[in-house]
Amino acid sequence: MPGYIGSATSRVDGRAKVTGEAKYAGEFNVAGLVHGYVVESTIPKGRIARIDTSEALAVAGVIDVLTHRHRPPVADKDDAYKDEVAPEKGSPYRPLYDDSIHFSGQPLALVLAEDWETARVAASMVRVEYQKEPHITDLHVQRDKAFAIDAPAKSRGDAEKSFAAAAVRHVAEYFIPTEHHNPMELFASTAMWDDGKLTVYDKTQGVQNVQKYLCGVFDMQPEDVRVMSPYMGGGFGAGLRPQYQVVLAVLGARALKRPVRVMLTRAQMYALGHRPASIERLALGASSGGKLEAMTHEAIAVTSQLEEFARNDTGWGNLLYKSATAKFEHQLVKLDVPTSCDMRAPGAATGVYALECAMDELAIALKIDPVQLRLQCYSDRDQGEDIPYTSKQLRECYRQGAAAFGWDKRKVEPRSMRDGSEFVGWGMATGVWEALQMPATVRIVLTANGHAEVATAASDIGTGTYTIMAQVAADMLGLPIDNISVKLGDSTLPQCPLEGGSWIASSVCNAIANTARAVRGDLLKLAKGMKDSPLADASVDDVALIDGKIVSTRDTNRAVSIVSVMQSDNAERITREEANKVTEDKSHARNVHSAVFAEVKVDEDLGVIRVTRVVNAVAAGRILNLKTAHSQMMGGVVWGIGMALHEETLFDHRFGRVMNANIAEYHVPVNADVHDINIIFVEEPDEIVNPLGIKGLGEIGIVGVAAAIANAVHHATGKRVRDLPITLDKVVQFN
Ligand code: MOS
Secondary structure (H helix, E strand, O other): OOOOOOOOOOOOOHHHHHHOOOOOHHHOOOOOOEEEEEEEOOOOOEEEEEEEOHHHHOOOOEEEEEEOOEOOOOOOOHHHHOOOOOOOOEOOOOOOOOOEEOOOOOEEEEEEEOOHHHHHHHHOOOEEEEEEOOOOOOHHHHHHHOEEEOOOOOOEOOHHHHHHHOOEEEEEEEEEOOEOOOOOOOOEEEEEEEOOEEEEEEOOOOHHHHHHHHHHHOOOOHHHEEEEOOOOOOOOOOOOOOOHHHHHHHHHHHHHOOOEEEEOOOOHHHHOOOEOOEEEEEEEEEOOOOOEEEEEEEEEEEEEOOEOOOOOOOOHHHHHEOOOEEEEEEEEEEEOOOOOOOOOOOOHHHHHHHHHHHHHHHHHHHOOOHHHHHHHOEOOEEOOOOEEEOOOOHHHHHHHHHHHHOHHHOOOOOOOOEEOOEEEEEEEEEEEEEOOOOOOEEEEEEEOOOOEEEEOOOOOOOOOHHHHHHHHHHHHHOOOHHHEEEEOOEOOOOOOOOOOOOOHHHHHHHHHHHHHHHHHHHHHHHHHOOOOOOOOOOOHHHEEEEOOEEEEOOOOOOEEEHHHHHHHOOOOEEEEEEEOOOOOOOOOEOEEEEEEEEEEEEEOOOOOEEEEEEEEEEEOEOOOOHHHHHHHHHHHHHHHHHHHHOOOOOEEOOOOEEOOOOOOOOOOOOHHHOOEEEEEEOOOOOOOOOOOOEOOOOOOOOOOHHHHHHHHHHHHHOOOOOEOOOOHHHHOOOO
16 A cells, blocks of 8 residues: 555644644633642651641632532542553542542642632642651652452462572562653643533543543533544553542632633642552573573552552563563552653563563673573564564564674773763663553545545544544545545544553554545445446455545546545545454463663763663654654653663652652653664564554653663673662762
8 A cells, every 4th residue: 555654744733733723621721710729748658737828719710729628529439530551450549538648749729819829829828737657769668568359360380389490580679760741842731610511621641531530520421421632741650540630620620610721830749640660570591592481570660549550560570581481460559659651662661671681691690692692592473372463574674774883893891982081881771561452433524625634532632643543544545645534632532542651553453444435435335426437346345545536446547536426426424433343362462572772881980871872762653753653662661761871769768748740850851861772673464453454653762762772881891780870970980
């Protein structure tokens, strides 16, 4: 299929984004808008003994101050607060519900004023008296209280016995700190209450998820609640679950019968979800020749007192490396913090970091090249389920990545490569993620002038969903891409899942294919009705839509223009709505893979680490758009640099509060931290995974990057740092 699919098409929403025409949730201005400002708890655990709003209420311009005692009614059952991605176990947090305090930064009051500055200053005048209770926010202090949950992967054989008997062993603990998403766009909601009907602009990765949630919390009917999120300035998982500001905005709008906006500050966003801190223990046992005999991966991760959030940290080794025995265990520790949540490649970013550092350490113990060890242990099957893959071009990722990087020139010994006053280190790691598809419905409206509108409720969180959908629709409808408009981010549009899990591209594009086929069928019916129709005998499968025409694939001379077909019947529009077909087939594993190679330079005296080169070779099925795909992978690598060297949410455990709740002291990579990044897409045709062979790219870019960098730092300095981030104080004493 020639055309737009696979090409480096520029973003169709690029102009709207850079000119500011694309509005975010906090930018919808309506007449009479009221501004809300959140008053947060300064303690992590206890009760509100007294809350005095009188001083705040006396400020000119303040309209009201909502608290748990003074607010419109909300639901009092857990079920009402359970959104699509709520953990199965536990009670979701209820904003402004009662006097109990579950985490520092919890909203205790909402000041509503005519402008934001007034609301903010008045918020500082709300007096709260607390009844404090003892709290714990330190995973290390509480690890003895960890409890096991169902492991996401099946154990095999007696891994402990095999480990004890193995010729070469490596065992170590790795640590990943709490990390926060920090999307550029602040979390915000603008809520409009109109005579029993609610319209909300919300920063969310799932408008229908928020719509359903608001119906539950406020006991409303679906037809009375509309949620929109047409554009987002980044999500990364923080926007998967409805966040508390949307409840507060709706409370305000219902209380005042006026439109209300609640926008959080950067600091307040540190009381939303986060990537949970985790301790990952790896025990690998191998024969002296480098065959794995035992693999144990145990994770201890943080959740809140309220809910049990957990992801698959430990199961990835089952997919990557052949091992005679394996043991997986996942434990949780409950702390007095907000419930942790998904952050790009949840589970894998952390678990694969530990696994891939451990493989590097095992390779060193075995005196085998790290790439060679991975090839020796390469698994062509998912060993947990004992099934093959729909496709797995990981060997090719290793080969092409190593070649592009120049891996064969690596000197084996740590501290053996130099560039002036800097040590040079080369490290590598594997990445792996899932290739999922979720049910999604797409509507296409083809109008007589040869334009088509393609619509579904998905949010484009910045990944390029508008663009790939326009590309796929243009090819399938045989129209120029300028004739396609894409509508997203509105709960009244056809059903679509959350934009997450790397599943949107495969889900919506396969749905487009099915809907386009239905449109083609309708066009063919009309074409057959034309006088002397050249397509009189054709069936839907032997025509295609190409260059604005409906064409017989058997004889391309037999063709009619789409516009003339529509005109022949005075058809103004053809409207079709179809879903993708999500397979129930469990006979194959569905995954994407990558091989990451990193070069670091470490200053001998100062310990300053620079990531000077990264090659990331990715096999992820059909690549729909080389440009947006490349950007996705670059972003993943940049975040991997941050994970390896910078990112860490720091608590003052005495107060249970985040100390660096800002992007000055919570470090993320800046331009000066980012050097040469080379993305390679390895060809991976896949006719099984889904009809279009799309696997998705949202998360794979980050997986393995931190491990490749950590391994490179070890190679440069001889110093093995297992707890992230690898800051210079941890490497500077490498003599
Ligand atoms: Mo992603 S962590 O599924 O937004």
